[in-house]
Amino acid sequence: MSAILEAFEAAHQGSRRLAARARRVFPSGVTHDIRAFLPWPIYVERAAGARKWDVDGNEYVDYIGGHGALLLGHQRPEVNDAIAEALTRGTHFGSSHDLEVAWGEQVLRMVPCAERVRFTSSGTEATMMALRLARAYTGRDRVVKLDEHFHGWHDLVVGRVAPDGAHPYAVGVPDGVYDWLTVVPSGDVEALRAALAPRDVAAVILEPTGAHWGTHPLQPAYLRTARELTATTGTLFVMDEVITGFRMAPGGASERYGVLPDLSTHAKILAGGMPGGCVAGREDIVALLELRADGSDWDERRRIAHQGTYNANPVAAAAGVAALQLIAGGAETARAAAAAARLVRALNALFAERGVDGSAWAVSSMWHLNLGTGAPRPSDIEWDAAVEPAGVAAPLVRPLKWALFNHGVDLMGTGGMVSSAHGDADIDRTVEAFAAAVGDLRSEGLLQ
Ligand SMILES: Cc1ncc(COP(=O)(O)O)c(C=O)c1O
Numbered sequence: 001m002s003a004i005l006e007a008f009e010a011a012h013q014g015s016r017r018l019a020a021r022a023r024r025v026f027p028s029g030v031t032h033d034i035r036a037f038l039p040w041p042i043y044v045e046r047a048a049g050a051r052k053w054d055v056d057g058n059e060y061v062d063y064i065g066g067h068g069a070l071l072l073g074h075q076r077p078e079v080n081d082a083i084a085e086a087l088t089r090g091t092h093f094g095s096s097h098d099l100e101v102a103w104g105e106q107v108l109r110m111v112p113c114a115e116r117v118r119f120t121s122s123g124t125e126a127t128m129m130a131l132r133l134a135r136a137y138t139g140r141d142r143v144v145k146l147d148e149h150f151h152g153w154h155d156l157v158v159g160r161v162a163p164d165g166a167h168p169y170a171v172g173v174p175d176g177v178y179d180w181l182t183v184v185p186s187g188d189v190e191a192l193r194a195a196l197a198p199r200d201v202a203a204v205i206l207e208p209t210g211a212h213w214g215t216h217p218l219q220p221a222y223l224r225t226a227r228e229l230t231a232t233t234g235t236l237f238v239m240d241e242v243i244t245g246f247r248m249a250p251g252g253a254s255e256r257y258g259v260l261p262d263l264s265t266h267a268k269i270l271a272g273g274m275p276g277g278c279v280a281g282r283e284d285i286v287a288l289l290e291l292r293a294d295g296s297d298w299d300e301r302r303r304i305a306h307q308g309t310y311n312a313n314p315v316a317a318a319a320g321v322a323a324l325q326l327i328a329g330g331a332e333t334a335r336a337a338a339a340a341a342r343l344v345r346a347l348n349a350l351f352a353e354r355g356v357d358g359s360a361w362a363v364s365s366m367w368h369l370n371l372g373t374g375a376p377r378p379s380d381i382e383w384d385a386a387v388e389p390a391g392v393a394a395p396l397v398r399p400l401k402w403a404l405f406n407h408g409v410d411l412m413g414t415g416g417m418v419s420s421a422h423g424d425a426d427i428d429r430t431v432e433a434f435a436a437a438v439g440d441l442r443s444e445g446l447l448q
Pocket residue numbers: 067122123124125127150151152153207240241242243267268277
């Protein structure tokens with residue numbers, strides 16, 4: 001057996017026992033596809049700041065950050081205090097409450113396109129609602145999404161992974177659903193222009209930094225073109241800011257790139273580490289959710305009904321208000337981006353110095369990795385090479401992650417989310433872990 005894997009297994013026996021129990025409870029033993037891992041996932045006991053500790057007592061610099069929800073790191077005191085305070089009042093009133101108003105007002109202040117907002121319980125629900133709003137508003141059924149862009153797991157957006165893909169990503173979605181979905185290659189302006197030309201598209205939805213939070217980068221110029229093309233064809237433009245919102249800037253990618261969508265969708269950071277999402281955008285579109293009780297056929301036939309037991313849950317609202325108030329000033333997003341820039345520069349210097357076929361790049365506080373794929377290095381932080389980043393060679397993905405676990409780093413996919421709690425010591429430790437991991441991979445002949 002590989003020495004890297006042997007070390008992983010030896011250090012994670014408590015996780016192994018929990019994974020064995022979990023496999024008798026959950027499909028593949030997990031509660032989210034991305035948490036599945038071989039030989040077994042790590043089981044985490046607690047987290048603070050930029051670190052987390054597993055049940056075997058191993059410590060990690062954490063780059064998952066609650067799947068991107070924790071721009072402020074784990075257990076930020078102001079957010080924890082707000083949650084504790086909310087708990088003294090109750091976890092669910094089944095009624096309107098003050099915190100949801102404050103939370104919504106904060107979203108209106110921060111999100112550039114937000115004239116009105118509606119809370120949901122997740123990002124998946126937010127994109128589902130945005131697309132329903134777009135269809136209701138335009139009277140058109142077709143939706144355009146970009147190849148590989150992720151918008152949650154509801155029927156329409158799981159669509160097909162490729163425009164001409166033979167197989168749907170999720171078996172169990174009726175074929176007919178795809179009749180109303182057009183998938184265009186990401187970044188291809190002419191393909192988008194052609195898809196919108198018949199003027200039968202309700203909405204274009206995309207991840208503003210590119211598929212999978214920028215693993216496949218999208219040029220900001222494409223966003224501006226998409227904005228123009230949607231406007232001239234009567235199509236709504238939906239920016240899915242579930243990851244980028246409140247991270248790239250207090251007003252997300254929309255603020256950072258100066259592109260104003262008709263609707264944007266949010267979750268993760270929005271709710272300060274608790275479950276929650278929202279659709280924000282133009283008042284005349286979000287107004288389709290209004291109840292009018294005016295004796296007309298509006299309520300019964302022309303509006304969109306929307307329920308949801310946990311919409312604007314008071315504990316999530318408390319966490320959301322506290323987190324967004326901290327983020328509004330801009331220092332937290334800047335600190336996280338600066339830490340990511342430092343990490344990217346240090347990793348590229350390490351790879352160059354050791355002659356490793358690897359490179360790192362970042363957009364704001366989201367960073368990614370190429371390894372063993374002959375990819376070039378960016379000139380500084382953001383991906384600016386003429387070719388697409390090639391990512392981590394498939395046979396290296398798991399050994400790299402085992403090795404990094406062994407040396408105290410937990411990646412998200414093959415990159416990570418940096419928080420404002422990541423300090424110099426966390427970045428230094430990560431670079432040391434990479435240096436050690438590269439040595440391990442080389443000693444097993446996996447990397448040149
Ligand atoms: C861009 C994007 N949209 C939507 C979602 C779905 O959000 P949720 O997991 O809260 O349902 C995600 C989740 O990672 C996402 O990254």
